[in-house]
Structure formats: structure tokens, C-alpha cells
Amino acid sequence: MIEQNRFWRIVVYGSLLIAAVYYLLPLYVMFTTSLKGMEEIRNGNLLSLPLDISLAAWQKAWSSACTGVDCSGLQPYFWNSVLMVVPAVAISTALGAINGYVLSKWQFRGSEIVFGMILFGVFIPFQVLLLPMAQTLGLFGMASSIPGLVFVHVVCGLASTTLFFRNYYVGIPDELIKAARLDGAGFWRIFLRIILPMSTPILTVTVIWQFTQIWNDFLFGVVFSGLDSRPITVGLNNLANTTTSVKEYNVDMAAALIAALPTIIVYVLAGKYFVRGLTAGAVKG
Amino acid sequence: MGALSIRNITKTFGETQILKGINIDIDAGQFLILVGPSGCGKSTLMNIIAGLEGPSSGEVHIGDRLVNHVAPKDRDIAMVFQSYALYPTMNVRQNIAFGLETRKVPKAEQDETIARVAKMLQIDHLLKRKPGELSGGQRQRVAMGRALARNPKLFLFDEPLSNLDAKLRVEMRAEIKQLHQRLKTTVVYVTHDQIEAMTLGDRIAVMKDGVIQQFGSPQEIYDSPANQFVAGFIGSPSMNFIPVHVAEREGEIGVVLQGDGDARFWPLPDKLQLRERLGQALTLGLRPEQFDLVSAADGLSCKVCITEPTGPDTMLFSQINGKDIIARVHPRHAPQAGESCHLQPDLRKAVLFDPATEARVA
Numbered sequence: 001m002i003e004q005n006r007f008w009r010i011v012v013y014g015s016l017l018i019a020a021v022y023y024l025l026p027l028y029v030m031f032t033t034s035l036k037g038m039e040e041i042r043n044g045n046l047l048s049l050p051l052d053i054s055l056a057a058w059q060k061a062w063s064s065a066c067t068g069v070d071c072s073g074l075q076p077y078f079w080n081s082v083l084m085v086v087p088a089v090a091i092s093t094a095l096g097a098i099n100g101y102v103l104s105k106w107q108f109r110g111s112e113i114v115f116g117m118i119l120f121g122v123f124i125p126f127q128v129l130l131l132p133m134a135q136t137l138g139l140f141g142m143a144s145s146i147p148g149l150v151f152v153h154v155v156c157g158l159a160s161t162t163l164f165f166r167n168y169y170v171g172i173p174d175e176l177i178k179a180a181r182l183d184g185a186g187f188w189r190i191f192l193r194i195i196l197p198m199s200t201p202i203l204t205v206t207v208i209w210q211f212t213q214i215w216n217d218f219l220f221g222v223v224f225s226g227l228d229s230r231p232i233t234v235g236l237n238n239l240a241n242t243t244t245s246v247k248e249y250n251v252d253m254a255a256a257l258i259a260a261l262p263t264i265i266v267y268v269l270a271g272k273y274f275v276r277g278l279t280a281g282a283v284k285g
Numbered sequence: 286m287g288a289l290s291i292r293n294i295t296k297t298f299g300e301t302q303i304l305k306g307i308n309i310d311i312d313a314g315q316f317l318i319l320v321g322p323s324g325c326g327k328s329t330l331m332n333i334i335a336g337l338e339g340p341s342s343g344e345v346h347i348g349d350r351l352v353n354h355v356a357p358k359d360r361d362i363a364m365v366f367q368s369y370a371l372y373p374t375m376n377v378r379q380n381i382a383f384g385l386e387t388r389k390v391p392k393a394e395q396d397e398t399i400a401r402v403a404k405m406l407q408i409d410h411l412l413k414r415k416p417g418e419l420s421g422g423q424r425q426r427v428a429m430g431r432a433l434a435r436n437p438k439l440f441l442f443d444e445p446l447s448n449l450d451a452k453l454r455v456e457m458r459a460e461i462k463q464l465h466q467r468l469k470t471t472v473v474y475v476t477h478d479q480i481e482a483m484t485l486g487d488r489i490a491v492m493k494d495g496v497i498q499q500f501g502s503p504q505e506i507y508d509s510p511a512n513q514f515v516a517g518f519i520g521s522p523s524m525n526f527i528p529v530h531v532a533e534r535e536g537e538i539g540v541v542l543q544g545d546g547d548a549r550f551w552p553l554p555d556k557l558q559l560r561e562r563l564g565q566a567l568t569l570g571l572r573p574e575q576f577d578l579v580s581a582a583d584g585l586s587c588k589v590c591i592t593e594p595t596g597p598d599t600m601l602f603s604q605i606n607g608k609d610i611i612a613r614v615h616p617r618h619a620p621q622a623g624e625s626c627h628l629q630p631d632l633r634k635a636v637l638f639d640p641a642t643e644a645r646v647a
């Protein structure tokens with residue numbers, strides 16, 4: 001019996017280990033390559049550790065690599081992305097929370113239909129939106145600008161954030177709202193003093209979700225941005241596609257890592273809450 | 286002066302009518318119990334009194350004021366919910382203070398109120414704890430404290446004890462009764478526990494399917510139930526319902542009962558005036574304590590299937606006219622299961638129902 005148990009445990013852990021290696025290997029290759037010099041990359045093994053660690057490639061990717069005609073690295077793109085992500089995440093999360101609060105706790109005639117329509121929005125492929133969205137942005141005078149990108153991401157993220165918050169808030173007993181109403185609190189006071197303090201898990205989930213979505217977005221970034229509002233994903237693409245005499249793999253890898261770093265950091269810092277929030281929502285229905 | 290007056294309240298959710306014309310009037314200081322099976326509309330009625338939901342038609346008066354269009358917070362009421370509804374992220378003090386803050390009560394007065402309430406309910410030492418760190422009984426007290434802090438004209442309690450274990454329930458029941466005697470505030474109290482209903486109420490409204498079946502004092506409802514539902518719902522163990530035919534022997538009107546031996550005629554009191562129903566099939570209602578153990582000559586021979594000693598009394602499970610019945614007897618004389626005994630029904634307080642409509646006929 002015990003022998004058999006051990007056998008299965010080895011099988012399970014063995015397959016998990018293989019899966020982990022499979023997923024981590026590209027990261028390892030990217031990271032080691034970004035620390036090597038071009039000479040070493042050309043002569044060495046893809047998997048070997050760098051003999052001579054150098055941050056030159058990172059330096060170049062950040063501040064002097066060419067992305068098309070312009071040669072100031074990823075830096076400006078990175079800050080564009082930050083300027084786009086922070087307000088877009090904040091606004092879409094805040095609006096999602098308020099929508100979810102209304103749709104679960106202040107239901108009105110037809111609110112189920114509104115929710116159904118919002119749910120539908122989750123499944124709409126974004127490609128379909130490109131043309132009408134471009135017209136809308138033009139109409140608002142926000143085309144090719146960071147506020148325009150923020151607007152697009154808020155609109156497209158709203159369906160998911162509303163869904164997250166609504167499903168979480170449905171699990172909060174209605175009696176809590178009734179008690180607060182008897183205590184004299186109104187719509188906003190109940191939201192700010194009672195509901196929001198209970199929302200930490202779902203806030204974390206939503207912020208991580210939105211941050212990842214918006215930071216990693218390429219489609220909207222390439223379609224709706226102007227010359228001075230390109231986000232990092234577009235910058236990375238341009239950097240990798242700019243033809244120089246030799247392909248600088250170390251710079252490409254460093255650039256890709258720079259682009260991926262913020263999402264990785266967010267996951268490491270808040271990943272624990274992410275899983276917890278997802279399951280908390282699931283259990284509460 | 287009426288403290289609470291509910292006039293012709295109806296409530297419809299979608300297609301289904303949940304409340305079908307409720308009328309209740311109580312005086313200031315009275316303790317009204319709303320009792321009924323699950324889903325009969327008790328909480329809905331409470332929510333309408335509180336203003337958390339609007340009625341489909343009808344009027345609610347609190348004090349002398351029509352409050353149909355008054356917001357919940359302005360109705361001068363406080364409510365304790367079945368789930369307590371304590372704010373989970375606030376500690377006990379903040380829970381009690383929340384309503385006071387919202388009402389812009391000065392800080393000094395808030396502190397005073399919290400201290401008074403905490404002392405009254407013996408929760409002083411819990412003020413810094415979160416609801417998650419309290420036991421069920423303590424949470425219940427905090428919920429009461431939040432209501433008491435307001436000093437309202439009307440208290441609404443929606444099954445406040447149903448989440449507590451049996452022992453704590455009895456304790457809290459006594460405390461609520463004491464509190465009411467001290468404060469003399471009008472209370473509406475929902476329960477589906479008929480013991481709570483009997484022990485706490487000045488007035489009981491028995492509800493079923495959105496209709497008030499009977500409204501009266503606990504004793505009235507116990508002694509003279511308006512229909513078979515009320516008779517069966519109030520009292521524990523519940524009233525026995527025995528199928529009988531109205532018969533006549535030697536000029537007396539009565540019923541024939543049969544246990545495991547010979548059938549026997551028992552006269553009914555004349556005041557029931559059953560002469561015109563001679564020969565009709567009716568349901569005889571007898572409470573378990575309306576049986577006595579007697580000698581063979583005076584009683585009806587019955588075979589005991591099970592006995593349930595509860596301590597002060599022993600319940601005998603038997604059959605009369607083919608229907609299961611329970612008799613409550615003194616443990617000293619109680620027979621064993623499987624034995625036969627002789628039961629004498631006391632028909633002075635007997636009630637009779639129409640088997641088809643379940644309405645009381647006598």
C-alpha cells in the first residue's frame with residue numbers, strides 16, 4: 001500500500017516538475033541571454049550560464065536601442081504605458097465596483113437585462129470594435145493620445161470588472177444593506193463604509209487582471225496610439241523588428257524582460273490574494 | 286393610542302401574492318409575535334413595516350403617523366436581523382456607533398450611549414473585537430445593542446434567536462423579556478418557534494400563506510384556536526386530531542372513541558351545540574394534556590406504542606379511531622411500551638373542526 005502511494009507521489013511530483021521546467025525554461029534562456037555579450041551568444045550554448053555577466057544589453061534596451069528611426073530605447077514607451085495603465089486600471093476598477101454594487105444590491109426594473117448585456121460584452125472579440133472605436137475617439141478628439149487609450153481600455157475592461165464585482169457582491173447578505181439603511185446610511189455611505197472595506201480580495205483580483213490585460217495589450221496600442229503615445233508592447237515590437245546589421249539577441253531579450261517585468265512583479269506581490277480572491281468569490285457564489 | 290397599525294397590507298412579487306390583506310393593531314408597549322411556518326411572509330411584512338420594501342397596497346401607521354412614504358431611517362424604528370447583519374469590517378464599538386455617526390449625534394453623546402448599551406448587555410469587554418471574533422450569543426447581543434442605541438419607538442426583531450443553540454436561546458429569551466419589561470418599548474417579534482411565541486408575546490398573530498389565521502393573546506390562541514392550522518401549530522407536542530362522528534346516546538350528544546378495545550361513547554359539553562350536526566364526520570381536537578390515566582372502568586383501553594419520558598411528564602404514543610395520538614401523563618403511573626392502559630379524555634375543552642375546510646365548528 002505505502003509503496004504504491006510513494007510510487008504515485010513520485011509520478012505526480014515528477015510530472016509537476018517537468019511542467020515547471022517546461023514553462024520556466026524560456027524565462028531562463030531569456031534572462032541568461034540578456035546578460036551575455038554578443039560574442040558569447042554566437043559561440044556558446046543556448047542553455048549555458050553567462051561567463052561574463054554584463055548589464056550592457058539592459059542598458060541599451062532601456063535607453064539607446066533603435067525602434068525605427070528613433071534610438072532612445074524602450075524608456076519613453078515604458079512611461080507611456082505607465083501613464084496609460086494607472087488611470088485605466090483605476091477607473092475601470094472603480095466603475096466596475098460601482099456597477100457591481102448597483103447590479104447586486106440596488107436592483108432596479110430591468111437590471112438583470114442590463115447585467116445580461118454587460119455579460120455579453122465579455123465575449124465580444126475586440127477586433128470587432130476597432131472601427132467604431134476609432135470613430136468614437138475621433139469624435140471625442142482623443143484619437144492617437146494617451147487619454148484615448150485610457151478611454152478604450154476602460155470601456156473594454158468594464159464588462160469583466162463589473163462581472164467580477166457583481167458576482168462577489170451577490171455573496172454579501174442583503175441584510176447588511178438593510179441594516180445600514182435603517183442606520184440612516186445612503187447609497188454612497190453604504191458603499192464606502194461597508195461594502196468597499198469588505199472588497200479587498202476582489203479588488204486585488206480585478207486590479208491584477210486589468211493591469212495584466214492593459215499592460216500586455218498590443219492591438220489597441222498599435223491601432224489607437226500616436227507617435228508619442230505608443231505603449232511598451234508596440235515599442236518592443238518595433239525594437240525587435242528594426243533591422244540592424246546584426247541581430248542583437250541580448251538586447252531583444254532584455255527588452256522583452258523589461259516589458260514583462262511589471263506584470264511579473266504584480267503577480268509576485270499580490271498573487272497570493274489573487275488565488276484567494278478567486279476562490280472566495282467562487283465559494284460565495 | 287395605537288403604536289403600530291397595519292391596514293390591509295398586500296404584497297405581490299411578480300405573479301405571486303405573498304401577503305393577502307394583513308390587518309394588525311397593537312398598543313404602545315405591547316409585544317407582538319408574528320409566528321408562522323417558513324415562507325409565509327413574516328420577513329416580508331417586517332420589511333414593509335421597516336420601510337425596506339414598499340407594500341403593493343395598504344397602509345402602515347407608526348404612532349399616529351402614516352409612514353408609507355417615510356424613509357426607513359426616519360420611521361423611528363430599530364431592527365435586529367436573523368443573521369444579525371453586523372458590519373464585518375468594523376469592531377463592536379464601530380458597529381454600534383455607525384448609526385449614531387450617520388445621524389450626526391455629537392461624539393460625547395455617542396460615547397455615553399455606547400457605554401450605556403454595552404453595560405446593559407454586558408458587552409463592555411468586547412467593544413474592540415470584530416464580529417468574526419465573537420460567539421453566536423455575543424453577536425446576538427451586539428445586534429441587540431445596535432438596536433438599543435437608538436432608543437426607538439418600535440423594535441423589530443426578525444427571528445433573532447434562531448441561530449443560537451437551545452440553551453442559549455432559552456437564556457436570551459428570558460433576557461429579551463426582561464429588557465422589554467424594563468424599557469416598555471413596543472416590539473414586533475418574528476419567530477417560527479411556538480414556545481418563543483407563547484412565552485414572549487402579549488399578542489400573537491399566527492400567519493399562514495400570507496393570511497393572518499388568528500390574532501389574540503397567547504392564552505386565547507392556545508385555548509380557543511380559530512382553525513385546525515392554528516390548533517396544530519401552537520402547542521408542543523401538537524394537538525391530537527381524531528376523526529369522529531357526532532352521535533347521540535340516551536339524549537346526550539357526544540362522540541364514539543375506540544382504542545385497542547371496545548368502542549365507547551363520550552358525551553360532549555352541551556355548550557358546543559352539536560345537535561344539528563348529528564351524524565356528521567368532524568375532527569376532534571384534544572391536547573396531549575387532556576388525557577388522564579384512569580382505571581379500566583373509567584377509561585378507553587389503548588395500546589401504547591412508544592413512550593417518551595421528558596422528565597416532568599411522559600408522552601405516550603397510541604392510537605384512537607385509527608389515528609396516532611400523544612397523551613401527556615405523569616411519569617409515576619406511565620405504562621411501558623407494548624402495554625395497554627386506560628385513558629380518559631377530558632372533553633370540557635375539546636374543539637371540533639370541519640375535516641374538509643379545517644375551520645372550527647365548535
Ligand SMILES: Nc1ncnc2c1ncn2[C@@H]1O[C@H](COP(=O)(O)OP(=O)(O)OP(=O)(O)O)[C@@H](O)[C@H]1O
Nearest residue numbers: 298299303321322323324325326327328329330477
Ligand atoms: N424579493 C423577492 N422576490 C420574490 N419572492 C420573494 C422575495 N422575497 C421573498 N419572496 C417570497 O416570499 C415568500 C415569503 O418570504 P418571507 O421571507 O417573508 O418568509 P418568512 O415567513 O420570513 O420565512 P422564514 O421563516 O423562512 O424566514 C417566500 O415564498 C419567498 O420566496
Ligand SMILES: [Mg+2]
Nearest residue numbers: 327328329443
Ligand atoms: Mg424570515
